[in-house]
Amino acid sequence: SKAKLFDEKTDTRTTFKDVAGLEGAKEEVEEIVEFLKNPDKYTSLGGKIPKGALLVGPPGTGKTLLAKAVAGEAKVPFFSLSGSDFVEMFVGVGASRVRDLFKQAKDKSPSIIFIDEIDAIGRARGKNNFTGSNDERENTLNQLLTEMDGFGSNTNVIVLAATNRADVLDKALMRAGRFDRLIYVDLPDIRERKEIFEVHLRPIKTAETLDLDFLARQTPGFSGADIANVCNEAALIAARKEKKAVTKQDFLDAVDRIVGGLEKKNKIIT
Ligand code: ATP
Numbered sequence: 001s002k003a004k005l006f007d008e009k010t011d012t013r014t015t016f017k018d019v020a021g022l023e024g025a026k027e028e029v030e031e032i033v034e035f036l037k038n039p040d041k042y043t044s045l046g047g048k049i050p051k052g053a054l055l056v057g058p059p060g061t062g063k064t065l066l067a068k069a070v071a072g073e074a075k076v077p078f079f080s081l082s083g084s085d086f087v088e089m090f091v092g093v094g095a096s097r098v099r100d101l102f103k104q105a106k107d108k109s110p111s112i113i114f115i116d117e118i119d120a121i122g123r124a125r126g127k128n129n130f131t132g133s134n135d136e137r138e139n140t141l142n143q144l145l146t147e148m149d150g151f152g153s154n155t156n157v158i159v160l161a162a163t164n165r166a167d168v169l170d171k172a173l174m175r176a177g178r179f180d181r182l183i184y185v186d187l188p189d190i191r192e193r194k195e196i197f198e199v200h201l202r203p204i205k206t207a208e209t210l211d212l213d214f215l216a217r218q219t220p221g222f223s224g225a226d227i228a229n230v231c232n233e234a235a236l237i238a239a240r241k242e243k244k245a246v247t248k249q250d251f252l253d254a255v256d257r258i259v260g261g262l263e264k265k266n267k268i269i270t
Contacts (some may be wrong), residue, residue: 018177020199021192023175028183036110037072052159056166057185062223067114077111083120094140102147110156118161124170148178190216196224200231207245230254
């Protein structure tokens with residue numbers, strides 16, 4: 001299959017209003033939006049536009065969402081691949097997939113390339129943590145480095161990559177002219193959780209005015225993805241009971257259910 005290209009007809013664009021909290025990270029990527037919209041302004045004094053930035057943080061904190069919002073704000077195409085695709089689907093053709101992806105993005109530039117779970121291809125060389133052969137992974141990584149070095153700063157393709165394991169990445173990826181900007185995307189604090197609830201309550205029919213401070217207090221350690229899950233689950237719980245709208249108790253039941261799920265997940269890991 002081809003790399004996914006944003007389709008104006010079937011998808012509604014993600015913008016910064018969909019991303020709650022993450023003020024620092026948003027500020028950093030706002031600059032990337034500016035580069036994409038107005039490259040000539042930034043190169044006029046001889047400066048080079050960065051080619052890549054690495055989004056680093058725990059699972060479900062909004063890294064993919066933020067990358068999509070950059071493309072949405074700049075109104076440019078979004079090409080994405082996941083590092084785990086290389087492990088599971090593209091065995092033997094990793095390098096040619098990378099070449100393909102960059103070609104498509106350059107043809108449609110200005111554009112964004114997003115590589116999720118880059119650690120699956122970008123682990124430090126010589127450490128055999130790859131399900132496929134290590135040569136295969138190295139070839140894929142080398143092709144990625146070659147592509148990033150190969151396009152000039154006038155190409156106007158910006159590569160965003162996400163990982164929750166920046167510590168295992170090959171240092172070659174972080175060298176100047178590659179992913180030389182690190183953007184931290186952390187778990188939300190209580191105020192940010194409240195904002196994330198606000199975003200995900202938009203489509204939900206609620207029975208009463210919900211106390212969002214209360215919900216934020218009930219969800220310490222939850223990621224944005226967990227909170228999205230709570231809102232969805234609450235709506236399903238209420239619907240199952242044939243209620244006309246979602247109540248506070250449905251949210252509490254959903255929180256319990258998600259906490260149960262998180263505990264199970266942690267048990268499997270440890
Ligand atoms: P992973 O590392 O698991 O790929 P991620 O950091 O890329 O996770 P996303 O895929 O962007 O996380 O988040 C999953 C979903 O969780 C989003 O589509 C969104 O619905 C919700 N979400 C996460 N963070 C936020 C946030 N800051 N604001 C609003 N929604 C969020």
